[in-house]
Amino acid sequence: MKLLPSSQLVSVKSLPTTRSKLLIRLTAALMLLVGAQLGAYLGQRDISLLGASGQTGTGKPLELYLGGQPNAPIKIEVFSDFQCSHCRQFYLETLKPLVAEYGKANKVCVVYHDFPLPNHPLARRATLFALAAARLGKEPWVRVMDALYRDQDQWSADGKIEVTLAKALEATELTRIKKLAADPSIDAAVVQEVNLAMSLNIRATPTFFISAGNIAQQRVDQVVSYPALKDYIDRLLKR
Numbered sequence: 001m002k003l004l005p006s007s008q009l010v011s012v013k014s015l016p017t018t019r020s021k022l023l024i025r026l027t028a029a030l031m032l033l034v035g036a037q038l039g040a041y042l043g044q045r046d047i048s049l050l051g052a053s054g055q056t057g058t059g060k061p062l063e064l065y066l067g068g069q070p071n072a073p074i075k076i077e078v079f080s081d082f083q084c085s086h087c088r089q090f091y092l093e094t095l096k097p098l099v100a101e102y103g104k105a106n107k108v109c110v111v112y113h114d115f116p117l118p119n120h121p122l123a124r125r126a127t128l129f130a131l132a133a134a135r136l137g138k139e140p141w142v143r144v145m146d147a148l149y150r151d152q153d154q155w156s157a158d159g160k161i162e163v164t165l166a167k168a169l170e171a172t173e174l175t176r177i178k179k180l181a182a183d184p185s186i187d188a189a190v191v192q193e194v195n196l197a198m199s200l201n202i203r204a205t206p207t208f209f210i211s212a213g214n215i216a217q218q219r220v221d222q223v224v225s226y227p228a229l230k231d232y233i234d235r236l237l238k239r
Contacts, residue, residue, distance in 0.1 A: 064134055064141065066095065066110040067103020074102075074212045074236055077111040079197050081205040082127060083120035083156055086223050088149045090206045094226045096146075101230070107237060112145075114190065115197040115205055124190060126161055131189050132180035136173065143168040144177070212236045 063077070078095065080087040095110060102108035114130065116123035126148050133144040147168035148155070155164045165174055180186060197207075203221075210218040215236065 063111040063113065065138070066112045066142070066145075067099030068106050068109035070109055072103075072106045072109035074108045074210065074233060075111065076108060076208055076210050077113065078206060078208040079113045079115040079200075079202050081115055081117050081120055081123050082130065082148045083123040083152065084117065084205045085152070087206045088152045090223045091145070091149045094224060094229055097226050098229065098233075102233060108233060113196065114193045115202060115207075116190065116194070117205060122156060122159060122161065126155075127190050127193070128181040128186055129161060129165060129177060131186050132177045132183070133169075133173075135180050135186075136176060140169065140173055140177075210236075212239075215239070 066078075068075075076098075078090075080091060098108065099110055103110055114127045116127045130141065130144050130148065134141040144165060147164050148161070151164045151167070155161045162174070162178065165177070169177065206223060207219070207221045210220070210232075
């Protein structure tokens with residue numbers, strides 16, 4: 001897939017809706033493009049985003065686990081934007097059922113990374129709230145993520161992100177998150193996430209990487225339906 005110039009970062013369109021076309025398209029993305037894309041952009045180096053300590057230079061986690069553990073046989077690392085409609089579709093229709101079926105069984109580890117695109121004016125602010133929620137723990141973080149994606153149309157239109165979050169949080173939680181979101185360390189974490197995405201030559205959202213044992217790491221720069229991704233994961237687990 002041809003990537004866009006960094007000055008024209010945009011969200012990508014989803015795959016065709018029929019299952020057969022989805023499977024064909026997924027196969028092409030996973031099996032044919034990986035050599036060209038990863039070879040051209042990343043060379044032969046290991047682009048695993050999980051450090052030995054799981055920490056950044058500032059002592060904050062580099063990754064947030066949406067489901068599963070680092071020792072799961074398959075790892076999926078996602079770069080997403082809260083104001084991207086395709087990211088909303090991928091999160092609600094693909095990632096959520098994936099975590100429910102494979103994450104809880106620790107068959108797949110899903111690592112979530114924020115990549116707010118500059119053409120989405122509220123994405124960065126939403127990211128600040130999400131990363132602030134992560135400081136309180138996984139459970140409030142997931143509630144914030146769910147709310148932001150579920151009510152994306154509403155807060156994207158009126159700019160009232162706090163109203164959306166109030167539906168998913170206790171008053172005391174929201175107060176703490178709003179205070180944390182104003183902390184410079186949270187803003188620094190957003191910068192770090194953006195820099196990480198750019199270092200991997202990510203130009204669109206959602207983009208995700210699939211790693212499984214000795215199988216070459218796969219990169220996909222588009223929405224993939226849950227049935228199509230599930231089919232691919234099941235085949236990987238049988239190897």
